[in-house]
Amino acid sequence: MITSVNNPKIKDLVRLHQAKYRKSTGKFLIENEHLIQEALDTGYLEEVFVIEGETFEFERQTQITVEVAKKLAQTQSVPQIIGVASKPQADDFKGNILFLEDLQDPGNVGTLLRSALSFGYQTVVLSPKSVDFTNDKVVRSSQGALFHLNMMEMSLPLFTKKAFQQGYQILGSVVSSGTSVRSLSVDKHALLLGNEGQGLSPQAIQASQILISIPTVAFESLNVAIAGSIMMYELNES
Structure with a gap:
């Protein structure tokens, strides 16, 4: 003892x-x-x-x-x-991917990990400026989902290069003016979600092959965890 x-x-x-x-x-x-x-x-x-x-x-x-x-x-x-x-540390992509660019709130990241697992996403990649996914609040809010996912940390340029090489379609989430996520039908893809306050960076938007939005009256009232969860659900259903 x-x-x-x-x-x-x-x-x-x-x-x-x-x-x-x-x-x-x-x-x-x-x-x-x-x-x-x-x-x-x-x-x-x-x-x-x-x-x-x-x-x-x-x-x-x-x-x-x-x-x-x-x-x-x-x-x-x-x-x-x-x-x-x-610490879970995967070497390569597996299944559909959720990429989190500079997310700072541990609760948001934990919720998105749970949603990713629930809606069939097998890999989650965090940018270097995102909150550490072994942060206690992330771990608790994920309810252990991180132990069942392919967890990776990677810069946006390296991620998009590798994803393109492996045949992934890059989907960038934007507040408005994007293709309705409900009307989209895609197979092998990577969904990019941006920082809570700034959204996706110009570099991430430029790297995206399709920009997608949620068709709703007040989309800006949805935080990134809710919006990302809805998008993963819709894309999984498609």
Whole structure:
């Protein structure tokens, strides 16, 4: 059992609260038994830490005190179990793709990951300036969807070049004046969604083969997570 917050192992794990350290180690912390089970089922779980008296069926398990759990926690409540997961990192595209350009809100990204999984998108690519997808709020709002997706990080120029080479049709989402997503019929494609405040960059719009919009009276009232989810649903149905 680990009883001290000054334990070297605990100090090292606390550093995973920082995006820079998560990136360098390829690891991140997860709380909530459901998320930990998702990581276990998909092979990303490395070890777990449980408060004394609690149990979890995993061989690499260490008991900790409540004080240590508080130190590791990324939320206000004290988790009964904390997991260490390896970061999903795919090498190549698979299935239809969702590309997120410079999205900043963790809740939006987490919601879009859930929608991507629900509507048949197998790969999600984030630009370098997007929020880190191992951010605790992203992980929690995704409900573990990131463990079931082909997760990648890539610049827009490299992404579009690679997507074109592999025969993907690039669809850029715009607020208005685009082709109605409801009237579109496409097969192998990549859907590009832009920053919450600015939308897609001019470079992303230029790289898009088709610009698409949602035909609605007040589209601008939809945030990127809702709009992107609707688009993925419609494109999946087509």
